[in-house]
Amino acid sequence: MTITPNTPKNLQSDSTDYVTAAAKGVLGMVPFAGSLLAELAGTVIPNQRIDRLAKFAIELESRLSRLDHGHLSEQLSNENFTDLAEESIRQAAKSISDERRLYLSALLVNGISSTLVSHTESKHLLQILGELNDIEVVWLRYYLNPTVGSDAEFIGAHKEILKPITPYLGGGQDLVDKHALQESYKEHLVRLGLLVTKYELDPKTKQPIFDTQTGRQKVRGYQITSLGRLLLRQIDLVTNDRA
Known part of the structure; x- marks a missing residue:
């Protein structure tokens, strides 16, 4: 009923x-x-x-x-x-x-x-x-060890989620939208304190580099935090010796 x-x-x-x-x-x-x-x-x-x-x-x-x-x-x-x-x-x-x-x-x-x-x-x-969806949990686990060649089994199992989406001229609005969604997952993890943002710096001046289109500081990547590692351990997505 x-x-x-x-x-x-x-x-x-x-x-x-x-x-x-x-x-x-x-x-x-x-x-x-x-x-x-x-x-x-x-x-x-x-x-x-x-x-x-x-x-x-x-x-x-x-x-x-x-x-x-x-x-x-x-x-x-x-x-x-x-x-x-x-x-x-x-x-x-x-x-x-x-x-x-x-x-x-x-x-x-x-x-x-x-x-x-x-x-x-x-x-x-x-x-x-x-507060996390399943896609965001996958991204958090990815940043535990994001180096090239690491966690091949995990990355292979979630390759559709983790495949980088990069807009290009003529790529269409769908690609732009998918890129925006993919970036929003990572930004949400940052807001929750599970990831921190790493920004690009000028190699000579060591000053931040800004994107001329968005006016925002260019992002170089993300790094997992202690809180992010703890959450992964508590949900059994990583063992203590790997975290």
Whole structure:
């Protein structure tokens, strides 16, 4: 049933109860993670996509099974943890890609098990992740090691995203638009503090070089920040020895 503002309140309640019961039923099929998420399902995901939560629960279960369940049970009484879990559920319910659910489950589990990153700090990282689309996550991972010949497997798997788009005379408006979008992904990562911009300098004067068309300082490239590296580690896109 689709709920609208004109739907009678008793029917809205019945529909919400049905969705909540369905969520708990599906999640309950996954031994530990399912029951953990089902505790929060009634207040977090009414009328959201249950199949997305089920996939998230299965991925979460595979990660949680490697941790001490006694410690996990204790976390249920920790308000900072339940706050982190609720935000993970909200984002998982809205996720449309398997990759996004992998990032979310990794961040949640690493937030539980890490002694260096608190639940509050994990939620901050989760909120940053929520501001990124999957293309921007790929670009962030690319800048971990952007040298020629490095990460050939990763670059090959995402070559359509990472292929540089350079406008040229006669290239048409579509090319200009695609270039603008590609640059906007990187600029968004800069605004979030995950990348920093490297600018071109005159080799003789060491002064900034400006683009005569845009009037802006010419960009030489981008460099990942410590925050960017931390986010990649927490979503399991890089191991500690590579970050």
